[in-house]
Amino acid sequence: MGEHTGRFLIPQRAMLKAYLLSIIESQNLYGLEYRDFIRQEYREVGYRPNHSEIYKSLHELMEEGIVKQSKRKKEGKKLQEVVYYAIVDKNKANLYRKQVKVELERCEHLMKKAIAAVSTK
Amino acid sequence: MGEHTGRFLIPQRAMLKAYLLSIIESQNLYGLEYRDFIRQEYREVGYRPNHSEIYKSLHELMEEGIVKQSKRKKEGKKLQEVVYYAIVDKNKANLYRKQVKVELERCEHLMKKAIAAVSTK
DNA sequence: CCATGAACACGCTGTTCATCG
DNA sequence: CGATGAACAGCGTGTTCATGG
Numbered sequence: 261m262g263e264h265t266g267r268f269l270i271p272q273r274a275m276l277k278a279y280l281l282s283i284i285e286s287q288n289l290y291g292l293e294y295r296d297f298i299r300q301e302y303r304e305v306g307y308r309p310n311h312s313e314i315y316k317s318l319h320e321l322m323e324e325g326i327v328k329q330s331k332r333k334k335e336g337k338k339l340q341e342v343v344y345y346a347i348v349d350k351n352k353a354n355l356y357r358k359q360v361k362v363e364l365e366r367c368e369h370l371m372k373k374a375i376a377a378v379s380t381k
Numbered sequence: 382m383g384e385h386t387g388r389f390l391i392p393q394r395a396m397l398k399a400y401l402l403s404i405i406e407s408q409n410l411y412g413l414e415y416r417d418f419i420r421q422e423y424r425e426v427g428y429r430p431n432h433s434e435i436y437k438s439l440h441e442l443m444e445e446g447i448v449k450q451s452k453r454k455k456e457g458k459k460l461q462e463v464v465y466y467a468i469v470d471k472n473k474a475n476l477y478r479k480q481v482k483v484e485l486e487r488c489e490h491l492m493k494k495a496i497a498a499v500s501t502k
Numbered sequence: 503c504c505a506t507g508a509a510c511a512c513g514c515t516g517t518t519c520a521t522c523g
Numbered sequence: 524c525g526a527t528g529a530a531c532a533g534c535g536t537g538t539t540c541a542t543g544g
Contacts, residue, residue: 272390310517340523366426368493436506
Protein backbone atom coordinates (compact mmCIF):
# COMPACT_ATOMS: atom_id res chain seq x y z
CA MET A 261 0.00 0.00 0.00
CA GLY A 262 1.02 3.59 -0.44
CA GLU A 263 3.41 4.27 2.38
CA HIS A 264 4.74 7.51 0.94
CA THR A 265 5.22 9.51 4.07
CA GLY A 266 3.09 12.52 4.77
CA ARG A 267 -0.18 11.03 3.60
CA PHE A 268 -3.14 12.46 5.40
CA LEU A 269 -5.76 9.71 5.42
CA ILE A 270 -6.12 6.28 3.91
CA PRO A 271 -7.61 6.08 0.40
CA GLN A 272 -11.11 4.71 0.25
CA ARG A 273 -10.03 1.98 -2.12
CA ALA A 274 -7.62 0.38 0.35
CA MET A 275 -10.20 0.27 3.09
CA LEU A 276 -12.80 -1.16 0.72
CA LYS A 277 -10.48 -3.89 -0.52
CA ALA A 278 -9.64 -5.06 2.96
CA TYR A 279 -13.26 -4.88 3.99
CA LEU A 280 -14.40 -6.83 0.95
CA LEU A 281 -11.92 -9.56 1.80
CA SER A 282 -13.48 -9.99 5.20
CA ILE A 283 -16.96 -10.02 3.71
CA ILE A 284 -16.00 -12.55 1.08
CA GLU A 285 -14.78 -14.85 3.81
CA SER A 286 -18.05 -14.86 5.68
CA GLN A 287 -20.75 -14.38 3.07
CA ASN A 288 -21.63 -15.20 -0.47
CA LEU A 289 -22.53 -12.01 -2.25
CA TYR A 290 -22.06 -10.52 -5.69
CA GLY A 291 -21.08 -7.01 -6.76
CA LEU A 292 -24.08 -4.87 -6.09
CA GLU A 293 -24.91 -6.84 -3.01
CA TYR A 294 -21.53 -5.93 -1.55
CA ARG A 295 -22.35 -2.30 -2.17
CA ASP A 296 -25.75 -2.55 -0.52
CA PHE A 297 -24.40 -4.53 2.37
CA ILE A 298 -21.72 -1.96 3.09
CA ARG A 299 -24.14 0.93 2.73
CA GLN A 300 -26.38 -0.74 5.24
CA GLU A 301 -23.58 -1.46 7.69
CA TYR A 302 -22.24 2.09 7.48
CA ARG A 303 -25.50 3.93 7.32
CA GLU A 304 -25.00 5.34 10.79
CA VAL A 305 -21.76 7.01 9.72
CA GLY A 306 -23.17 8.25 6.44
CA TYR A 307 -20.88 6.27 4.19
CA ARG A 308 -22.42 5.18 0.89
CA PRO A 309 -19.90 3.81 -1.61
CA ASN A 310 -20.96 3.64 -5.23
CA HIS A 311 -20.86 0.62 -7.46
CA SER A 312 -17.77 1.71 -9.38
CA GLU A 313 -15.58 1.74 -6.32
CA ILE A 314 -16.77 -1.71 -5.38
CA TYR A 315 -16.04 -3.11 -8.82
CA LYS A 316 -12.68 -1.44 -9.07
CA SER A 317 -11.71 -2.75 -5.65
CA LEU A 318 -12.72 -6.27 -6.62
CA HIS A 319 -10.84 -6.03 -9.91
CA GLU A 320 -7.68 -4.88 -8.19
CA LEU A 321 -7.84 -7.73 -5.71
CA MET A 322 -8.14 -10.05 -8.68
CA GLU A 323 -5.18 -8.54 -10.52
CA GLU A 324 -3.15 -8.95 -7.34
CA GLY A 325 -4.01 -12.63 -7.26
CA ILE A 326 -5.85 -12.45 -3.96
CA VAL A 327 -9.35 -13.35 -5.15
CA LYS A 328 -10.93 -14.92 -8.17
CA GLN A 329 -14.30 -14.61 -9.80
CA SER A 330 -15.85 -17.84 -8.74
CA LYS A 331 -19.41 -18.63 -9.64
CA ARG A 332 -20.60 -16.82 -12.69
CA LYS A 333 -24.05 -18.29 -12.20
CA LYS A 334 -27.63 -17.23 -12.26
CA GLU A 335 -29.57 -16.28 -9.20
CA GLY A 336 -32.54 -18.30 -8.03
CA LYS A 337 -35.52 -16.38 -9.26
CA LYS A 338 -34.06 -13.88 -11.70
CA LEU A 339 -32.27 -15.28 -14.68
CA GLN A 340 -29.37 -12.91 -14.47
CA GLU A 341 -25.66 -13.52 -14.57
CA VAL A 342 -23.85 -12.32 -11.49
CA VAL A 343 -20.23 -12.49 -10.33
CA TYR A 344 -19.23 -14.00 -7.03
CA TYR A 345 -15.77 -13.91 -5.56
CA ALA A 346 -13.63 -16.30 -3.58
CA ILE A 347 -10.26 -15.94 -1.93
CA VAL A 348 -7.47 -17.81 -3.68
CA ASP A 349 -4.53 -16.72 -1.53
CA LYS A 350 -5.42 -16.66 2.13
CA ASN A 351 -1.96 -15.53 3.15
CA LYS A 352 -1.93 -12.56 0.85
CA ALA A 353 -5.46 -11.72 1.93
CA ASN A 354 -4.64 -11.73 5.62
CA LEU A 355 -1.45 -9.81 5.04
CA TYR A 356 -3.31 -7.13 3.16
CA ARG A 357 -5.97 -6.89 5.83
CA LYS A 358 -3.30 -6.52 8.46
CA GLN A 359 -1.53 -3.76 6.55
CA VAL A 360 -4.76 -1.85 6.05
CA LYS A 361 -5.60 -2.29 9.70
CA VAL A 362 -2.34 -0.64 10.68
CA GLU A 363 -3.11 2.25 8.40
CA LEU A 364 -6.66 2.55 9.73
CA GLU A 365 -5.31 2.68 13.25
CA ARG A 366 -2.95 5.43 12.26
CA CYS A 367 -5.91 7.37 10.89
CA GLU A 368 -7.92 6.77 14.03
CA HIS A 369 -5.01 8.11 16.04
CA LEU A 370 -4.76 11.13 13.77
CA MET A 371 -8.49 11.79 14.14
CA LYS A 372 -8.23 11.64 17.90
CA LYS A 373 -5.41 14.16 17.93
CA ALA A 374 -7.23 16.43 15.51
CA ILE A 375 -10.43 16.31 17.54
CA ALA A 376 -8.53 17.34 20.65
CA ALA A 377 -6.73 20.11 18.79
CA VAL A 378 -9.87 21.50 17.20
CA SER A 379 -12.03 21.40 20.30
CA THR A 380 -12.76 24.77 21.77
CA LYS A 381 -12.21 24.76 25.50
CA MET B 382 -18.60 22.28 4.89
CA GLY B 383 -19.25 19.58 2.36
CA GLU B 384 -22.07 17.56 3.80
CA HIS B 385 -22.91 15.78 0.57
CA THR B 386 -23.87 12.38 1.86
CA GLY B 387 -21.74 9.39 1.12
CA ARG B 388 -18.38 11.11 1.65
CA PHE B 389 -15.77 8.72 2.89
CA LEU B 390 -13.37 10.84 4.94
CA ILE B 391 -12.93 14.51 5.69
CA PRO B 392 -10.79 16.53 3.25
CA GLN B 393 -7.41 17.53 4.58
CA ARG B 394 -8.15 21.19 3.95
CA ALA B 395 -11.10 21.30 6.34
CA MET B 396 -9.11 19.72 9.14
CA LEU B 397 -6.20 22.07 8.52
CA LYS B 398 -8.37 25.15 8.55
CA ALA B 399 -9.95 24.27 11.86
CA TYR B 400 -6.61 23.32 13.31
CA LEU B 401 -5.02 26.55 12.13
CA LEU B 402 -7.76 28.51 13.83
CA SER B 403 -6.93 26.92 17.15
CA ILE B 404 -3.22 27.53 16.64
CA ILE B 405 -3.80 31.15 15.72
CA GLU B 406 -5.68 31.64 18.94
CA SER B 407 -2.85 30.41 21.11
CA GLN B 408 0.35 31.25 19.27
CA ASN B 409 1.85 33.86 17.04
CA LEU B 410 3.29 32.12 14.01
CA TYR B 411 3.62 32.80 10.31
CA GLY B 412 3.07 30.52 7.30
CA LEU B 413 6.01 28.17 7.27
CA GLU B 414 6.07 28.07 11.03
CA TYR B 415 2.52 26.72 11.03
CA ARG B 416 3.67 23.99 8.70
CA ASP B 417 6.65 23.08 10.85
CA PHE B 418 4.62 23.23 14.02
CA ILE B 419 2.00 20.85 12.65
CA ARG B 420 4.62 18.51 11.26
CA GLN B 421 6.20 18.37 14.65
CA GLU B 422 2.94 17.80 16.47
CA TYR B 423 1.87 15.05 14.08
CA ARG B 424 5.20 13.39 13.57
CA GLU B 425 4.11 10.35 15.52
CA VAL B 426 1.25 9.74 13.08
CA GLY B 427 3.36 10.44 10.02
CA TYR B 428 1.44 13.47 8.83
CA ARG B 429 3.56 16.07 7.07
CA PRO B 430 1.49 18.75 5.32
CA ASN B 431 3.24 20.81 2.66
CA HIS B 432 3.42 24.56 2.50
CA SER B 433 0.86 24.91 -0.28
CA GLU B 434 -1.90 23.33 1.76
CA ILE B 435 -1.12 25.62 4.66
CA TYR B 436 -1.23 28.72 2.50
CA LYS B 437 -4.37 27.69 0.70
CA SER B 438 -6.08 26.97 4.00
CA LEU B 439 -5.10 30.35 5.36
CA HIS B 440 -6.26 32.09 2.19
CA GLU B 441 -9.63 30.38 2.31
CA LEU B 442 -10.13 31.39 5.93
CA MET B 443 -9.37 34.93 4.86
CA GLU B 444 -11.82 34.87 1.95
CA GLU B 445 -14.45 33.59 4.35
CA GLY B 446 -13.85 36.56 6.63
CA ILE B 447 -12.69 34.48 9.56
CA VAL B 448 -9.09 35.66 9.78
CA LYS B 449 -7.03 38.54 8.49
CA GLN B 450 -3.39 38.95 7.67
CA SER B 451 -2.33 40.97 10.65
CA LYS B 452 1.31 41.87 11.09
CA ARG B 453 3.18 41.96 7.84
CA LYS B 454 6.36 42.71 9.73
CA LYS B 455 9.96 41.64 9.79
CA GLU B 456 11.30 39.04 12.13
CA GLY B 457 13.86 39.91 14.79
CA LYS B 458 17.13 38.76 13.36
CA LYS B 459 16.36 38.12 9.71
CA LEU B 460 15.14 41.06 7.72
CA GLN B 461 12.42 39.16 5.99
CA GLU B 462 8.77 39.94 5.49
CA VAL B 463 6.42 37.38 6.95
CA VAL B 464 2.66 37.12 7.25
CA TYR B 465 0.92 36.62 10.56
CA TYR B 466 -2.76 35.95 11.02
CA ALA B 467 -5.39 36.99 13.51
CA ILE B 468 -8.99 35.99 14.00
CA VAL B 469 -11.48 38.66 13.06
CA ASP B 470 -14.74 36.78 13.61
CA LYS B 471 -14.57 34.65 16.72
CA ASN B 472 -18.10 33.37 16.25
CA LYS B 473 -17.49 32.16 12.73
CA ALA B 474 -14.20 30.65 13.85
CA ASN B 475 -15.76 28.67 16.69
CA LEU B 476 -18.66 27.61 14.53
CA TYR B 477 -16.31 26.28 11.89
CA ARG B 478 -14.22 24.44 14.44
CA LYS B 479 -17.34 22.85 15.85
CA GLN B 480 -18.51 21.73 12.43
CA VAL B 481 -15.17 20.21 11.61
CA LYS B 482 -15.09 18.50 14.97
CA VAL B 483 -18.38 16.79 14.23
CA GLU B 484 -17.01 15.58 10.93
CA LEU B 485 -13.78 14.38 12.55
CA GLU B 486 -15.79 12.42 15.08
CA ARG B 487 -17.74 10.82 12.28
CA CYS B 488 -14.45 9.78 10.69
CA GLU B 489 -13.14 8.41 13.95
CA HIS B 490 -16.31 6.38 14.27
CA LEU B 491 -15.91 5.14 10.71
CA MET B 492 -12.30 4.15 11.39
CA LYS B 493 -13.32 2.22 14.49
CA LYS B 494 -15.92 0.28 12.55
CA ALA B 495 -13.51 -0.40 9.71
CA ILE B 496 -10.80 -1.61 12.06
CA ALA B 497 -13.21 -4.05 13.62
CA ALA B 498 -14.43 -5.24 10.23
CA VAL B 499 -10.96 -5.69 8.80
CA SER B 500 -9.46 -7.43 11.80
CA THR B 501 -8.81 -11.12 11.30
CA LYS B 502 -10.06 -13.10 14.24
C1' DC C 503 18.41 30.67 1.20
C1' DC C 504 13.65 31.70 3.43
C1' DA C 505 9.00 33.07 2.73
C1' DT C 506 4.82 33.66 0.14
C1' DG C 507 2.08 32.67 -3.70
C1' DA C 508 0.37 30.84 -7.92
C1' DA C 509 0.44 27.44 -11.68
C1' DC C 510 0.56 23.07 -12.97
C1' DA C 511 0.04 18.00 -12.85
C1' DC C 512 -1.60 13.82 -11.08
C1' DG C 513 -4.32 10.53 -8.46
C1' DC C 514 -8.63 9.32 -6.40
C1' DT C 515 -13.22 8.94 -6.79
C1' DG C 516 -18.08 10.02 -8.40
C1' DT C 517 -20.96 10.28 -12.60
C1' DT C 518 -21.99 8.83 -16.82
C1' DC C 519 -22.15 5.75 -20.63
C1' DA C 520 -22.15 0.90 -22.85
C1' DT C 521 -23.28 -3.93 -22.97
C1' DC C 522 -25.60 -7.89 -21.78
C1' DG C 523 -29.19 -11.01 -19.83
C1' DC D 524 -34.67 -3.02 -15.26
C1' DG D 525 -30.62 -5.29 -12.62
C1' DA D 526 -25.81 -6.26 -13.08
C1' DT D 527 -21.13 -5.62 -14.65
C1' DG D 528 -17.79 -2.97 -16.56
C1' DA D 529 -15.33 0.92 -18.75
C1' DA D 530 -14.85 5.80 -19.96
C1' DC D 531 -15.03 10.23 -18.61
C1' DA D 532 -14.86 14.34 -15.63
C1' DG D 533 -14.03 17.02 -11.38
C1' DC D 534 -11.81 17.91 -7.28
C1' DG D 535 -8.38 17.67 -3.78
C1' DT D 536 -3.78 17.85 -3.13
C1' DG D 537 1.29 17.39 -4.01
C1' DT D 538 5.08 19.32 -6.95
C1' DT D 539 6.95 22.77 -9.36
C1' DC D 540 7.71 27.36 -10.70
C1' DA D 541 7.88 32.65 -9.85
C1' DT D 542 8.77 36.70 -7.10
C1' DG D 543 10.73 39.16 -3.51
C1' DG D 544 13.39 40.11 0.65
